[in-house]
Amino acid sequence: MNSTIARFAETSICYAFLLLLLMTTCPASASPYADDIISANQDYTVNENESLLEIARKFDLGTNEIVNANPGVDAFIPGFGSIVRIPTIWILPEVPATAGIVINLPEFRLYVFPSDNPGTVLTFPIGIGDFGKDTPVGNFTIIEKIMNPAWVVPESIRKEKPELPKVVPPGPDNPMGSHALRLSLGTVLIHGTDRPWGIGLRSSHGCLRLYPEDIVRLFKIVNLGTRVSIVNQPVKIAVKDDKVFVEVHKYEDNNYQGQAIKLLKGKKLLAKVDMTKLNRALIEMKGLPVDITR
Secondary structure, eight states: OHHHHHHHHHTHHHHHHHHHTOOOOOOOOOEEOSSSEEEOOEEEEOOTTOOHHHHHHHTTOOHHHHHHHSTTSOSSOOOTTOEEEEOOEEEOOOOSOOSEEEEEGGGTEEEEEOTTSTTEEEEEEOBEEOTTSOOOOEEEEEEEEEESOOEEOOHHHHHHOTTSOSEEOSSTTOTTOSEEEEETTSSOEEEOOSOGGGTTSEEESSOEEOOHHHHHHHHHHOOTTOEEEEEOOSEEEEEETTEEEEEEOOOSSOOHHHHHHHHHHHTTOGGGBOHHHHHHHHHHOOSSOEEOBO
């Protein structure tokens, strides 16, 4: 994954223009849920001159998701006519209540539980804070909705890039994108981006970035005062059709096995689990729900 990100950074300028021209996206839609697993995987036939990065945006996925789901596949030249896995299936993060926004940092993904449509959820890929500029974990609320935001450049960033002005006006070169939602923390916002190739990566100074088309949708469906829970859950457990599933995301240094065992014990599911299957899922860390039933 690290080598893929390095190559990605080296050629990002070339793909920037290409991705900004990408118009045939598959926007997220509100999905009803009766258990903790939503949607389903898909397979996709690669078109000529199409990269995994373009395919990711087409299916509203982040770079991390499509790369991890297709190990060994070249992110830039996956091969015309080849079949790739589209990982559009998720275990919902575990939170006390399901109204508002839930952001799970290890999976680079945001979930919205609309208050006016109980029992449904929408989900979007995100970019999060870079190393040393981590997005904070905690419970917040949305205190401001901003259309066409100007970017007041923090002093810490101006020290790194003194050529930047104090304020970047709204427009196509504004890293805030077209819409922004300010959290009660004040310095952290959920906003769009002028660099869509950073979705699914550590690509910000702590804010949460969405694809340009996704921030417009999110902006419309959330209100001032909406609760935002930012969590760190690299391991998630769910039951569907009497089968136990685990979803594991590589994120920082975590005791993945310890977390999985604790969750399984807490849900009284450990006796139903095949430990060999669990350990394999913990090693592979594909970021997909894996059946670990005994």
